Amino acid sequence: MKTNKESFKDYLLLEKKYSPHTVQAYLKDVEAFEVFVKEEFEQDSIDLVNYGQVRSWIVALVDQNVSNVTVNRKMASLKAFYKFLLKSKQIEVNPMLKHKSLKMPKVVQVPFSEKELSDLLTEMELPVGFEEIRDKLIVEMFYVTGMRRAELIHLMIKNVDLSSGVVKVLGKRNKERIVPILPIITDQIRLYIKEREDLSDVVDSDYFFLSKKGLKLSESFVYRLINSYFSRVSEKVKKSPHVLRHTFATHLLNNGADLNSVKELLGHSSLASTQVYTHNSLAELKKVYKGAHPRNK
Known part of the structure; x- marks a missing residue:
């Protein structure tokens, strides 16, 4: 029987049709959160987490001087993961439902003349x-x-x-x-x-x-x-x-x-x-x- 992460991978590749590179990035972020939850909360599964645990990870990332761009990307991966679990009826409540992305400074791309x-x-x-x-x-x-x-x-x-x-x-x-x-x-x-x-x-x-x-x-x-x-x-x-x-x-x-x-x-x-x-x-x-x-x- 496939794990949730394996099913999530298939969903991204086959249903969402994301590139292998993008799928790998999503899975890497989910696995990093899994490690954090295990180390900080002694919890083996991330299927049933609350938003407070997600916030703890955000704080830890910011304390490590991880940029807002990278933090938002990691949160986007978690949002996709929990949306998939909700869609496939493996969870009843999405812990990312009320998450708001960190504010980003507006960067104007300067084109070549x-x-x-x-x-x-x-x-x-x-x-x-x-x-x-x-x-x-x-x-x-x-x-x-x-x-x-x-x-x-x-x-x-x-x-x-x-x-x-x-x-x-x-x-x-x-x-x-x-x-x-x-x-x-x-x-x-x-x-x-x-x-x-x-x-x-x-x-x-x-x-x-x-x-x-x-x-x-x-x-x-x-x-x-x-x-x-x-x-x-x-x-x-x-x-x-x-x-x-x-x-x-x-x-x-x-x-x-x-x-x-x-x-x-x-x-x-x-x-x-x-x-x-x-x-x-x-x-x-x-x-x-x-x-x-x-x-x-």
Whole structure:
């Protein structure tokens, strides 16, 4: 007979369709709480805990200087676990029912400027060899499609359709969306495919982007790649694939795209998620407004 944690794992993987990485993170948080309850309250099971015990864990985490972001993530894991137990009628009362997340300082993501993108792509204009050609295409693909890092890594070669000028992206919870690609990068894609075909040993042949050893790229590799290249042209503290996705959305909004269209391109399930990206667009709009209005002369 499966334990509650094993059933919870199956629920996350099969019903919620979370990625293995996300499921592992949830289980790790639940197991950490289990250890805490056993050590602090001499209680072997966490199925029947009260919110006071959860609060004790929060206090202990804060005392250890664990950030509010991490504490909130751990609480989200517990909320999912107890919601599952309630749904499967293994408990009658959800101890997380009235939990409120710790307050978070508002962090404004600073996108790359159009000049920074232009400077980098100019510097990468004539790539030589498989790796340089692939790296330039990764930068361009992020900027042209706004896809997430995991989506780029898991992009399948069969889902890159040059004749139609689109890519099929597998997003969160296995939700598919079609994203157009600009004609300006189709030659770069063809060049990359040609170089890819010349690799001596391809292991993960279904995936579009590969290492020189023919393997699917890792998340850390893609992060380091973006960080390294943008360090050449930008002094921003954060230089990541997510900032590049944020840049994609901001530049579209700055140039007149409507919010609903950007929402669809990003693969957001709600407009609220997309509205995060309007902050910088509003700043640009204010700048243009102040510069153009006659009363501000």
